Amino acid sequence: MANILVVDDEADVLEALARALRLAGHAVSSAASPAQAIQLCVDNSFDVVVLDYIMPSMTGIALLNKIRTYHPTIRSIIVSGKIDIQQSEEALSAELKDRIEADAYLHKPLENPRLVETIKSLLNKDETRSWEQIAERNINAKKREVDVRDAERAMRQKRKKQ
């Protein structure tokens, strides 16, 4: 049994996934928005977070980076309806791991057993993360954020000039 946080802006999907995990025997909290998710993270501790990729106020990745400031060791799964089925999930994970750094990526619509299995394997992973690794990752994330912001600013200025 693990403490799991599920975040999805769509109530039905949120409830379906939460129910699936509850039925599988986990303690589940659900958040219908990134803000609510952060609120929950302040007061509680979680082993795993399952995030939707596309949400209205921020992406799953941005939210994941925020959550990590509270729970640096939290395991994460990003679930997306946007991911291309042609690309195998493994290949995608390998490609994106460096960029987004969630622990797993799953394609929507996914089967419940698959989600349960993935969580199980993440929890069983005998990977005790060293604090140095985590710190490094957080720094990298900050750097990326800055890079992205710079790139966006440059693009805006370019557009203005045009």
Place this chain on the structure above:
Amino acid sequence: MATKKIPFEASANLQRLIGRELIPNDEMAIVELVKNAYDSHARHVRIRIQPETEREPGSIRISDDGSGMSEQDIKNLFMFAGYSQRPDEVSGAARVPTGEKGIGRFAADKLGQELQVFTKKKRAKDGLRLTINWKDFENRKKRFNEVEAAYTPSAVPGLGFADSGTVLLITNLRARWDARKIASLRTDLADLMNPLARPKDFEITLEIASGERSDSQVIEPQPPAADWIVDVTVAADRIHRVVRREGEKAIVEEKKEDSPADLSYLRGLRARFQYFDKRPSKAAAKGLTAGVRVYRDGFRIEPFGSRTADWLHIAETRAKRAGHAHIVPTRLFGFVEISRTSHPELADTTSRQALLDTPTARSLVTVLRSQLDALGDLLRSRAEPRWRENRRRQAIEVEQARLHILGVMSLGLAHELRQPLQTIRSEAHNIQTRLVQLGTKDAEIDAAQAAIDRSVERIDKNISLVSDISKGSVTDRAKCDLAEVVQKEVSWFALRASAAGIKLESNLPKVQAAVVNQFAVNNVLINYLQNALESVESSGGTKITVTLSKRRQQHRIEVTDDGAGVPEDIQSQLFNRFATKKTGGMGVGLYYCKTVVESHGGKVGFEPVVPTGARFWAEFPDGDKAR
């Protein structure tokens, strides 16, 4: 009062009008001087240009091994402005002069302020040196015949007792001779000679001095690299025409025709027309301007081929038909070779006005005109009608617009549809799990759950298909290894095929470099493989083969299966919209393949396989060759 007579007198300024205004540019001024050398029976003309540098003043030297001039010649010919010998004044053995205006020598004024003429006759002890400063003509009050040139006996550098020739040395140059100007001179000089039959006994060397070194080259006339080549020969009383197309080995057309005109004086006449499908670049035209030129014994005769001489009525025909005539003057180059010995009728009358006025000359025009009409007909039969071209372009534009909208929609749609699908799938599973937890384990419930799962899977695949189709642009072409692209797709399908117990074989070259639209290739392949897989699966076949090959710039992909094949009644409409034999098929896959491939100038097709099965193929033109 008795009648008196007053002679005309000319201002010295007249020379300026002749020398500078009548000669369009420096390059043509040199060409005029080279023609003069030719007319003096020179076999070799050497032009040496010393561009101006910081150390050295520029100079142009034109030396020939022609007959040279005696003191008398200088008085009677050189110093007599506006006079040139007419063809009939030249003895039979000599060349027919190309100069007609008698002003070529004044061209030197265009080039530089000072001219020195060294000239020597054969077996004369000494030559002459004549110095002319064109500035002397600048005084408008002076009379033309008051301007004098000093001449002194002098040795001519490089000429021995038995030699003859003339050297023109022009100094105080008016123009800067940079690389561009020199290149343009080279072209203009080359244009004096027939690139397909260089004049015998005449050679031009252009030498460019720069510092200590000098670069000397014989001028080699070159024909343009056109798309169509038409060779016309007059043999006996018939005209022989051979049409070839660049890059094609086989002759497009070969005909022997009777002529509407009298050919008796045109025997042995050769002409070549070169025609471009599109207006040629300067490089493709080898610097030449379009036009049909006439050469006498390899040497160009004016004004044929010049912009204003529409002597074969090409521009006129086009104007009359308001653009519907198939021969466009700016794409046509012609080289007509006549000879003094074989066509005396033409040779003796080819002065500016006379050519068009003799019956033989008129026959020449009729003959060539009929050949051009034949080329026009051939082009018309070959050309794609404009409406078809327009229609195809429109089809591409419509397809692009469609794909764009589809792309925008599918992005949102994919997310929008997958969210509820997730709910359906998860909740169905949750119900089943909960029932198990409540102690209800039932095969019917399991089956229902599995059915929901399968349906969700199918919707999801269709969402993927739509977003794949709308991905990428229809027009982009990129370099790729086609073998690798195909292999990638094949290995992806191989997993699915082997799961269904079907063998997926591929027969690909190791590497096949291509410039194609990968997106189109992928789509076609996915569609073909998907169809083959479904067909083999449902009919108990065993094997699918993918083949990639290349022939004549066409990449060909084939997908062959040993499934049930395509029922005959549906074969003819296979690639039409909404034609499907599958239950559950959308009937757009093959139609879509056809549209995409055709918008790339390619083709798709189907053929049945004996004893059972189907083969679908697609051909893509490679890169730049595609229209």
